[in-house]
Amino acid sequence: MAFGALVFGYFSTAHSLANVIAKVDPATAYAIAPGNGVIAAKYAQEAFTIAPTMEANSKPADLARRALLADPTAVEALTVLGFQAQLRGEVARADRIFSYSTALSRRELRPRIWAIEKAVDRGDVADALRNYDIALRTSNSAAGDLYPTLAAALSEPRIRADLLTILAKDPVWGDGFLAYAATSGVEPEGAVALFREGRKVGLEVGEDLGSALVNVLVSQNKFENAWAYYKSFHPRAQRNRSRDPGFAMQANDRAAFDWRVGHDARLGAAILRDGKGGLLDFSVPPSTGGQLVSQTQLLPAGKYRLVGRSRGLDQPRTSRPYWVLTCSDGREMGRFSMPNSDERGGRFAGQFTVAQDCDAQTLSLVARASDDIMGVTGQILQAQLLPVQLPEGSQP
Structure with missing residues (x-):
């Protein structure tokens, strides 16, 4: 057994x-x-x-x-x-x-x-x-x-x-x-x-x-x-202007037609809640530059004006961030540098011209490298790209 x-x-x-x-x-x-x-x-x-x-x-x-x-x-x-x-x-x-x-x-x-x-x-x-x-x-x-x-x-x-x-x-x-x-x-x-x-x-x-x-x-x-x-x-979205001018959208997953911060974590860009709306906050280390935020556009050919307001930006002219509108084929449709926030109450404006043969564009805010030991910091409270209203009968 x-x-x-x-x-x-x-x-x-x-x-x-x-x-x-x-x-x-x-x-x-x-x-x-x-x-x-x-x-x-x-x-x-x-x-x-x-x-x-x-x-x-x-x-x-x-x-x-x-x-x-x-x-x-x-x-x-x-x-x-x-x-x-x-x-x-x-x-x-x-x-x-x-x-x-x-x-x-x-x-x-x-x-x-x-x-x-x-x-x-x-x-x-x-x-x-x-x-x-x-x-x-x-x-x-x-x-x-x-x-x-x-x-x-x-x-x-x-x-x-x-x-x-x-x-x-x-x-x-x-x-x-x-x-x-x-x-x-x-x-x-x-x-x-x-x-x-x-x-x-x-x-x-x-x-x-x-x-x-x-x-x-x-x-x-x-x-x-x-x-x-x-x-x-997004039934209210319009293709002849940018969307979400007050950065009010609070979502982790955004479409290309929404504001999206850049992928470089060193730039410290983020869309934050501010009261009932929002803002773009950025803190860029010294000697570092790159895209802070962008939004894809499908603008018809013509002239457009970007208007907005900033807070906390104080940099020499050569190291201020700039807005640029770029065609999908890489051509620039224009750019302009941000003024410091103590000028004109922080308000800024610039103009772009979209060519007839440019069907898609990207509007971006780009940080320039700064020698300042504190780097570049600031906030964008509003930003909207709008068509320029032309006199009747004129051509864009």
């Missing part, structure tokens, strides 16, 4: 150890427990991944058959045999194997991808998306494989309609996919259509994702599409 207990304990311990090792070293696990079908299947899949082969008498095929003899539900072994059949051109056999695999398990990703492909070949959008849903629900690695393909398909109205039906059920992968569609740049126009249509059926898409999608469109120079979508959640 003692000897039997010892033998039983050995095999029990070896089996448990093999299951643990199989996650990182299937070959060693198989050596410890060669009769375990699940471990044999993992080893077969590893061997096939390292050296894919179509041969029916190859090591991966032999391991897969051994795994299925020990455990007919070892789906990883079926995956190996299915791919080998595909490589040999045995389509019907591969279809039977993968069909059996998907019936056995919802968690095996590769057979699920096969099911998606077969549904696409049949033109069965609903079944393809059903398998997408299953794969994304059950596999941690599915998103990396399936999000790009699903996002690329958003240009198709039928796919968007069926996908919205699934998203309405709030699947665990839904938020992740919406974020991917908004930020990846794979098919931004399709993402815009999905978000617009989703809004009609109650799909809530945060303004942060809306802003991210606008920025993707701007980065791809799709300015008209970006503006049209921006207007859908």
